[in-house]
Amino acid sequence: MKSLEAFRDKELVQLLIEEIGRIAPPSVNLMEVCGGHTMAIQKAGLPSLLPPGIRLLSGPGCPVCVTSYDFIDQALALIRKEKVTITTYGDLIRVPGSGGNLAEARALGADIRVVYSLLEAIEMARKEPQKEIVFLGIGFETTAPATAAGLDLAVKEKLRNFSVFSAHKVMIPAMDALLEQGSPIHGYICPGHVSAITGSEVYRHLPSRFGACCVISGFEAVDILESILMLVKQYVSHEPVVEIQYRRVVRPEGNLKARELMDKYFELKDDWWRGLGVIPYSGLKIRPEYAAWNAEEKFGMQAVENKEPPGCICGLVLKGVKTPADCPLFANICQPSDPVGACMVSSEGACHAHYLYREDG
Amino acid sequence: MCLSIPARIVSMTDGPLAIVSIGGTEVKASLALLEEAAVGDYVLLHCGFAIGKISEADAMESLRLIRELQQKETGGEGE
Numbered sequence: 001m002k003s004l005e006a007f008r009d010k011e012l013v014q015l016l017i018e019e020i021g022r023i024a025p026p027s028v029n030l031m032e033v034c035g036g037h038t039m040a041i042q043k044a045g046l047p048s049l050l051p052p053g054i055r056l057l058s059g060p061g062c063p064v065c066v067t068s069y070d071f072i073d074q075a076l077a078l079i080r081k082e083k084v085t086i087t088t089y090g091d092l093i094r095v096p097g098s099g100g101n102l103a104e105a106r107a108l109g110a111d112i113r114v115v116y117s118l119l120e121a122i123e124m125a126r127k128e129p130q131k132e133i134v135f136l137g138i139g140f141e142t143t144a145p146a147t148a149a150g151l152d153l154a155v156k157e158k159l160r161n162f163s164v165f166s167a168h169k170v171m172i173p174a175m176d177a178l179l180e181q182g183s184p185i186h187g188y189i190c191p192g193h194v195s196a197i198t199g200s201e202v203y204r205h206l207p208s209r210f211g212a213c214c215v216i217s218g219f220e221a222v223d224i225l226e227s228i229l230m231l232v233k234q235y236v237s238h239e240p241v242v243e244i245q246y247r248r249v250v251r252p253e254g255n256l257k258a259r260e261l262m263d264k265y266f267e268l269k270d271d272w273w274r275g276l277g278v279i280p281y282s283g284l285k286i287r288p289e290y291a292a293w294n295a296e297e298k299f300g301m302q303a304v305e306n307k308e309p310p311g312c313i314c315g316l317v318l319k320g321v322k323t324p325a326d327c328p329l330f331a332n333i334c335q336p337s338d339p340v341g342a343c344m345v346s347s348e349g350a351c352h353a354h355y356l357y358r359e360d361g
Numbered sequence: 362m363c364l365s366i367p368a369r370i371v372s373m374t375d376g377p378l379a380i381v382s383i384g385g386t387e388v389k390a391s392l393a394l395l396e397e398a399a400v401g402d403y404v405l406l407h408c409g410f411a412i413g414k415i416s417e418a419d420a421m422e423s424l425r426l427i428r429e430l431q432q433k434e435t436g437g438e439g440e
């Protein structure tokens with residue numbers, strides 16, 4: 001599709017920056033909730049192009065970053081069980097738990113396999129009936145439907161040696177919690193691909209209840225700048241609403257089929273988020289009807305206490321209160337090759353993105 | 362995590378699997394999350410699943426609206 005390249009067009013970028021500069025207020029804080037946006041913003045160098053009053057804060061929308069020590073520790077305990085093979089998306093294997101990470105366990109001989117798609121894990125379960133294939137389900141509304149589709153296959157095929165350990169989360173309760181906890185946010189650059197699933201109605205209460213401006217944004221430089229322009233317009237006119245900038249992908253009603261599948265296999269539970277604590281109804285757990293495919297039930301897994309890596313301020317970064325550069329460990333003790341906190345692991349993590357594109361880098 | 366990438370549907374199979382092209386490279390993808398899809402459609406691929414369709418018409422419309430800013434500006438200066 002030719003038109004997609006135009007969303008990186010330098011002239012359009014320049015045009016939007018000038019327009020933003022014309023109407024920008026002296027100070028406004030906008031949070032990009034999604035890690036994909038954080039990465040795109042840093043890569044395009046947008047912070048240095050925008051008027052100084054526009055502060056972009058990185059939010060809690062990097063799935064790896066909000067994954068708890070506890071989840072990794074439980075996965076490490078699980079892999080010690082007989083016949084268990086763990087399958088996971090690549091980013092997760094270097095996330096530190098309190099007793100090491102999955103990559104180290106793999107180096108010591110544990111059967112941990114990185115997959116690009118959950119369909120590969122299903123295929124392994126079909127081909128290796130003697131193994132127990134456990135898939136680590138992480139991610140928000142973008143990845144949870146894929147996990148639900150995988151569960152659907154496993155249930156229909158009666159694939160008994162496949163199960164999911166779910167750390168899936170939903171985005172909106174975290175966006176509410178940030179505002180309730182007093183994070184200094186005037187507007188949200190809302191996650192584009194989460195919204196492709198949820199639609200735009202789910203944000204409806206954010207302007208009315210919290211006065212927060214909301215624009216659902218695409219991921220190219222032109223998309224993000226147009227979204228910032230729309231947010232700034234809302235902000236200066238004191239008329240916060242929900243708008244869709246990413247019209248080529250996001251429909252107001254979202255993806256109904258994906259939502260149905262998610263509802264069929266998951267129910268909401270209270271869940272813990274790094275930096276934000278426990279947020280009501282913010283996590284997805286497998287419904288009791290499908291307990292046979294829920295690794296937690298199947299293997300009688302025990303929840304352990306959530307701890308944070310000492311010295312890491314990821315939690316405050318994800319709340320928009322601090323930036324990565326405020327962290328004393330940033331770029332010295334904590335580096336992508338040897339991350340202390342999860343925000344330095346994934347390329348979507350705020351600390352990693354700042355590290356890669358920092359000016360003295 | 363795996364980011365979403367645009368891909369074009371090249372061919373369909375009987376089941377929910379399709380062959381899609383990502384800038385010329387062909388891979389298998391599941392269409393299980395789409396209501397309907399046809400060969401030639403552009404979709405967003407996320408971890409091996411198409412999570413939504415991309416509308417070319419909406420993309421063109423967005424670009425047209427942004428370019429209008431330019432006309433407004435240059436028009437304004439000329440008057």
Ligand code: SF4
Pocket residue numbers: 311312313314317324327328329330331334335339340341342343344351
């Ligand atoms: S730089 Fe490292 S230690 Fe500091 S907040 Fe980021 S991830 Fe945590």
